[in-house]
Structure formats: C-alpha cells, structure tokens
Amino acid sequence: MERRYMPVVIFLAAITVGIIIMVVISVVQNKPLYQKYKYGIVLDAGSSHTSVFIYEWPAEKENNTGMVQQKHTCNVKGKGISSYSANPQGAGASLQECMNEAKQKIPAHRHPETPVYLGATVLDSVALSLKSYPFSYQGARIISGQEEGAFGWITVNYLSENLRKPTGTLGALDLGGASTQITFVPQQKIESSDNSIDFRLYGNNYHLYTHSFLCYGKDQALKLSMGKKLESTLKTDPIELRDPCFHPGYKVPRTVPDVFNTPCTKELKLANENFLHVGLGNWSQCQQSIRKVFNTSICSYSKCSFNGVFQPSVYGDFGAFSAFFFVMDFLNLTSDSLATTKEKLAAYCSTPWEKIVGNHPKIDQKYLSEYCFSATYILTLLEDGYKFTSNNWKDIRFIKKIGDSDAGWTLGYMLNLTNMIPAEAPDMPLMPYGGYVTFMFFFALLILVLLLLVYLYFHRSTRTAQKDII
Numbered sequence: 001m002e003r004r005y006m007p008v009v010i011f012l013a014a015i016t017v018g019i020i021i022m023v024v025i026s027v028v029q030n031k032p033l034y035q036k037y038k039y040g041i042v043l044d045a046g047s048s049h050t051s052v053f054i055y056e057w058p059a060e061k062e063n064n065t066g067m068v069q070q071k072h073t074c075n076v077k078g079k080g081i082s083s084y085s086a087n088p089q090g091a092g093a094s095l096q097e098c099m100n101e102a103k104q105k106i107p108a109h110r111h112p113e114t115p116v117y118l119g120a121t122v123l124d125s126v127a128l129s130l131k132s133y134p135f136s137y138q139g140a141r142i143i144s145g146q147e148e149g150a151f152g153w154i155t156v157n158y159l160s161e162n163l164r165k166p167t168g169t170l171g172a173l174d175l176g177g178a179s180t181q182i183t184f185v186p187q188q189k190i191e192s193s194d195n196s197i198d199f200r201l202y203g204n205n206y207h208l209y210t211h212s213f214l215c216y217g218k219d220q221a222l223k224l225s226m227g228k229k230l231e232s233t234l235k236t237d238p239i240e241l242r243d244p245c246f247h248p249g250y251k252v253p254r255t256v257p258d259v260f261n262t263p264c265t266k267e268l269k270l271a272n273e274n275f276l277h278v279g280l281g282n283w284s285q286c287q288q289s290i291r292k293v294f295n296t297s298i299c300s301y302s303k304c305s306f307n308g309v310f311q312p313s314v315y316g317d318f319g320a321f322s323a324f325f326f327v328m329d330f331l332n333l334t335s336d337s338l339a340t341t342k343e344k345l346a347a348y349c350s351t352p353w354e355k356i357v358g359n360h361p362k363i364d365q366k367y368l369s370e371y372c373f374s375a376t377y378i379l380t381l382l383e384d385g386y387k388f389t390s391n392n393w394k395d396i397r398f399i400k401k402i403g404d405s406d407a408g409w410t411l412g413y414m415l416n417l418t419n420m421i422p423a424e425a426p427d428m429p430l431m432p433y434g435g436y437v438t439f440m441f442f443f444a445l446l447i448l449v450l451l452l453l454v455y456l457y458f459h460r461s462t463r464t465a466q467k468d469i470i
C-alpha cells in the first residue's frame with residue numbers, strides 16, 4: 001500500500017471504531033425501549049366498600065422505582081364484603097362487574113400470570129368466586145392495622161420517588177370507615193415495639209413509627225360519639241338526641257340498635273327503642289362532644305397520642321388520604337391555616353340543613369349530613385389526637401392521587417408481595433442520562449471533524465496528484 005494512503009486508513013479505522021462504540025452504548029443505554037407490560041390486581045375489601053385496583057409496569061423494569069402505575073380502578077357496587085355475612089355467595093357475586101372489567105383491561109395473553117391479591121377478612125365464597133377468573137389467584141389475607149399503615153407509607157413514598165433519594169420521606173395518614181392509621185419516620189426513639197416497623201428498601205434502612213386505631217375510622221367514630229351522647233339521653237322520654245354535629249333543621253328517626261350494632265360500641269348497653277336524631281349545628285359543642293371519644297388522661301410512655309398509645313412528636317410532611325381527603329376536599333378546606341379551617345367549618349356546621357341540601361342536590365344525603373361531624377372529627381383527631389399544631393398544619397397535604405395512582409395501602413401491598421422493591425439498590429444505567437447525551441454529542445462531533453479531515457486530505461492529495469501529472 002502506498003504510504004500516502006496510510007493516514008486515510010487510520011482515519012477510516014478510527015471512524016469505524018467510533019461508530020461501533022456509539023452503537024454499543026446506544027444499545028446498552030436504551031435496551032428496554034419497546035414496552036411490554038405486566039399486570040397485578042389488588043382487591044381492597046374495606047369496611048365500607050370494596051375496590052379493585054389494576055396496576056401495570058414495563059416488563060423489563062420491575063426493580064426500578066416509580067415504575068408501577070395504576071392502570072384502572074373499579075368500585076364494587078354496594079357496601080363492604082362484611083355486609084354479606086348472612087349471604088356469603090352474594091359477596092363473591094358482587095365482584096363480577098369489576099372482575100370482568102379487569103378481563104377487558106388486561107391483554108388476554110397476560111391473564112394466567114397476573115396475580116390477584118385480596119386484602120380483607122377471609123370469606124370463602126369470595127375466594128371461590130375469584131378462583132373462577134383466568135388470573136392467578138394468590139389467596140386472601142387479613143391485613144393487620146400495622147400493615148395497612150406501613151403499606152400506605154410505602155405507596156406514597158414509592159409514588160413520590162422518595163425511596164431512592166436521600167431527601168426526606170412523607171408520613172402517611174389514612175382515615176377509613178372503621179379504622180385510621182398514622183405512619184412516619186420519627187425523630188425520637190420508638191418506646192413501644194408494637195409501633196415500630198423496619199424496612200430496607202433500595203439499600204436504605206427505614207425505621208417507622210406506625211399505629212392503627214380500630215374503631216376510630218369515621219363511621220365507627222360517629223357511632224362512638226353518638227353512643228356517648230345517647231347514653232346520657234336514654235332516660236328522657238321521648239328520646240331525642242340533640243346533636244351539635246348535625247345541621248340545624250336536620251331531624252331523622254333512628255333506632256338505638258343502629259348505633260350499637262358494632263363491636264366498637266358493644267360495651268354500651270343495648271336498648272330497643274326509637275329516637276329522633278336532631279341537629280343543632282354548633283361547631284364548638286360538636287368538638288367538645290368528639291373530644292370525649294379520645295382518652296388523653298392515661299399514658300405510661302414519655303408521650304402518647306390517645307388511649308394510652310405511645311406516639312413520638314409528628315415530624316416532616318404528611319400525605320393524608322382516603323376520608324381525610326374526601327371530607328376536606330368536599331368542604332374546600334385542603335389549603336387553609338388551622339384557624340381559618342375552624343372558622344369556615346363553624347360557619348358550615350351552623351348552615352341550615354335545608355340550605356345544605358339545596359346547595360348540593362346531587363350528593364348522597366348520608367354523606368352530606370355527616371360532613372360537619374366528619375370534618376370536626378378530622379380536626380380533633382389531628383390536633384388533639386396526633387398533636388398537630390397551627391405551626392405544622394401546613395405540613396399536612398390532603399391528597400387523593402400521586403400521578404395517576406391512588407394513595408392507599410394496595411400498591412405498597414402488591415409491591416411487597418411481588419418483591420418489586422428490592423432491599424438493595426438495583427444496577428444503574430452505564431452513565432446518567434445527561435452524561436450519556438453529552439458523551440454522544442461530543443463523540444458525533446469528533447466523527448464529523450474526522451470526516452472533514454479525511455475529505456480535506458483527499459481533496460489535497462488529489463490536487464497534488466493532478467499537479468504531478470501536469
């Protein structure tokens with residue numbers, strides 16, 4: 001080979017090597033570009049209702065944070081599955097509509113490998129019904145209050161992408177119909193082992209405080225509170241329950257067993273009489289009456305929330321979801337100071353029932369009549385129970401969803417059962433995205449310059465050759 005072609009060969013070799021390196025890096029960096037999805041189904045059989053959640057995630061990225069998303073949710077018509085205790089077959093049948101929706105939403109070839117989890121009170125007929133669908137039924141489990149709190153915490157922190165960053169985490173506040181949970185990373189020592197839970201996620205250790213108060217969900221708290229008022233009224237005749245937590249003009253006949261029909265109010269004596277539930281619409285009296293369901297006089301630890309339960313001082317930001325959100329959002333009270341919230345609520349509670357119904361003709365009257373009680377209960381629980389103050393009230397974010405996914409325990413539960421959050425941090429891409437783009441840019445630039453040089457060299461050598469001929 002002529003010596004003058006040597007530089008050309010070297011240039012061409014350099015270009016070839018450069019192109020090969022670029023191709024290899026692109027392939028490694030963008031490997032799972034085509035998206036195949038996998039699915040999981042979780043049934044949340046709560047005290048007041050059942051919901052079916054469908055989650056999806058790219059098949060190749062199971063161990064990456066922020067990847068699992070809620071694809072679809074379906075609310076089962078009717079009440080919670082426990083209301084079917086006299087007709088257990090009915091509970092399974094009630095799921096039919098939502099499970100058929102799941103069949104539609106999930107591609108058929110994925111059905112056999114899609115896990116279905118039921119978090120609830122085990123009911124054989126419900127399990128039997130779920131087995132008849134093409135999905136991979138994983139069995140039913142009773143979720144403990146502690147798990148409800150902990151999985152709710154995992155869900156909100158997974159969705160907020162807090163778990164792989166050194167930034168702080170978000171505490172979780174869940175208010176259901178029967179129970180309520182508080183979960184957060186405390187600043188001080190956890191004095192009771194029942195309230196402590198440890199996780200290792202993506203290489204970080206988390207030491208959480210969690211507690212679940214059974215009977216302090218909003219439906220049971222209403223019964224507790226009405227039960228206490230009724231006890232002192234039972235002797236009057238005719239029985240009239242004058243209730244400051246319901247609007248003036250509200251008047252509904254009820255039976256005493258309606259209030260005492262749950263294990264939460266079992267200790268109160270049962271009578272078989274009718275009474276008239278009469279609203280007074282007095283917010284401060286309402287709060288006084290609600291305070292009576294929290295026992296703050298006993299505590300064998302350095303500090304307690306209520307009923308003798310240890311609780312460190314609340315710390316950091318909190319996401320408050322389920323009924324915390326439903327109620328505060330309906331009343332437009334999600335972004336005011338504590339003082340303004342109280343003022344607005346006092347005005348709302350004293351609004352005549354007739355006017356409330358007139359303003360909201362489409363809202364279910366059971367919910368509508370209870371918003372004054374529910375919001376007053378929420379304020380009292382957060383302030384007197386959990387010890388939030390006017391200073392840290394703004395740290396509570398009332399949320400329904402993060403991105404497209406609902407806040408609640410179901411996502412955290414599925415992530416845990418499918419081992420989708422590893423204890424150790426998963427492998428990172430070859431280089432961070434920004435670095436990758438910069439690298440590719442300069443490499444492309446280098447190749448262009450080389451090409452230009454080759455062109456110039458050839459151009460020159462051809463002209464020299466032409467001159468030589470002449």
Ligand SMILES: O=P(O)(O)OP(=O)(O)OP(=O)(O)OC[C@H]1O[C@@H](n2cnc3c(O)ncnc32)[C@H](O)[C@@H]1O
Binds near residue numbers: 046080179218367
């Ligand atoms: O966790 P548990 O205690 O088992 O209860 P749940 O799971 O059935 O409870 P939810 O979070 O679904 O609902 C909490 C409460 O909020 C009520 N609720 C649901 N939607 C509501 C709305 O739009 N307005 C007011 N209340 C609502 C519901 O009846 C319950 O009393």
Ligand SMILES: [Ca+2]
Binds near residue numbers: 046047176177322
């Ligand atoms: Ca719940």
